[in-house]
Amino acid sequence: MTETEFALRTDGVGKRYRKGWALRDCTLSLPSGGVIALVGPNGAGKTTLLRLAVGLLAPSTGTVEVLGHDVTASTSQTLSRVGFLAQDHPLYKRFTVAEMLRFGQACNLRFDKGLAERRLAKLGIPLDSRVGTLSGGQQAQVALALALAKRPDLLVLDEPVASLDPLARHEFMQVLMGAVAEGGVTVLFSSHVVHELERVCDHLVVLNQGRVTLTGDIDTLLGEHRLLVGPRTATDLDRAGTVVQAVHSDRHTTVLVRDGALPAAPGWQAQPVALEDLVLAYLRRPAEPSVAVTSGVAV
Ligand SMILES: Nc1ncnc2c1ncn2[C@@H]1O[C@H](COP(=O)(O)OP(=O)(O)OP(=O)(O)O)[C@@H](O)[C@H]1O
Known part of the structure; x- marks a missing residue:
């Protein structure tokens, strides 16, 4: 594989907070073009690893490469190819959905507002609703539509379905998988939910107590x-x-x-x-x- 065939590579990555190490000796090569699940219990270091991957944190040791570029030296052009959906889908609750989309457009060079509008229309989410009045599942869908409208090459999602009921979780994953099937986006998401992974993922990373204990293509691992x-x-x-x-x-x-x-x-x-x-x-x-x-x- 060439460098750009890896969505994310880490080499000996560690992250130390004041209390101690959250991540130790993390070496990964995650291929482009599929769905990668990052699994681990509470406190395993999942959020830390994802924030390192999108350049929101700097590693204490080692190097992180995203889409073939060292993330600490990355230009805004590289980072504009990466979408990040943080835990709890942060949105401005007082904005209408339409205002959220206009905000997304103002903040991103490659934002495709029409794409987001079409996705939300399909899901029956009205553009004139205030975000705070939508259900948890609908808010998650708005956040996902915003993230996908950025047309990222790598979309990183931190426990996107943790707070959703089983139906909303299923709908969210369906929309996400639909976007992957349309092509072009690599998805890396963290999750506690292990029983649905086989259906939706190509690649797996298991993190425990800040260390990678298993990683690989799912069919190969099985x-x-x-x-x-x-x-x-x-x-x-x-x-x-x-x-x-x-x-x-x-x-x-x-x-x-x-x-x-x-x-x-x-x-x-x-x-x-x-x-x-x-x-x-x-x-x-x-x-x-x-x-x-x-x-x-x-x-
Ligand atoms: N900003 C921070 N300052 C200090 N310690 C932190 C910080 N963020 C995380 N930690 C610590 O690092 C460790 C890993 O946390 P992290 O949030 O990365 O794990 P996680 O796997 O995402 O957990 P969860 O599933 O509960 O969200 C934990 O012990 C946590 O307390």
Whole structure:
């Protein structure tokens, strides 16, 4: 891949606030042209990473490249190609939707007001409504229409659906995926919601306690990981590759492995792993690098 085929690259990135490190040793290469999910629990460092990606924060260590350019040295021209939707969709509540669109147009060189108007008309959101009188789901849609009207090459969204009910969440993701399908925009979004990721994402980053514990193309990651199920007493897991997680019941052991072959002992079966289970297994692991990767049998 050439430089510009990566929407975002980070190399050894760390961010230290006064209280301590929010992000440590973060090295990522995220490809252009798809949907990337950034997943992690509260306080994992997701917002910090996204704010570094859009140039709102400077790294304490390492480098951040967005659309092939070092973000700390980026010109307004590069940053105008990046859209950012912060948590809670900040909008001026007293403005009408039309006024919000005029404001967006005044602030952005490449703003396509007609595109935003068409999107909102499709969703039945009146332009003369005051933003504060709209439902949470409608406000999220207005914020998304504004962000998309900027016609960004990279759109970064910080937990865009966290405050929405399941229906509004579904509608929001549908509009977002529609925009991706129309082409040209790479989407990077953070989320706590893991069960819908497989349907909407191409690439995954799992962040835990400020460290990247898993990253890659989702189909590749699912192909590399397997669940091995066998008798509880078995100890012969030498061929099992990297053990991500082992769960024991009275009679059985279930082991999630990466790049592992079936143990030679009788009674073992391999099963595919669902994306949600894969993510949860990585979130349950300690994030310290010294214990993050264990080869052989986990106890
Ligand atoms: N401006 C700040 N000043 C000091 N500490 C901060 C600041 N912003 C974040 N932190 C700390 O950095 C760590 C990571 O926070 P961050 O908001 O990036 O995590 P997050 O994964 O987005 O969390 P959440 O899901 O709760 O939004 C937390 O311990 C947080 O308290």
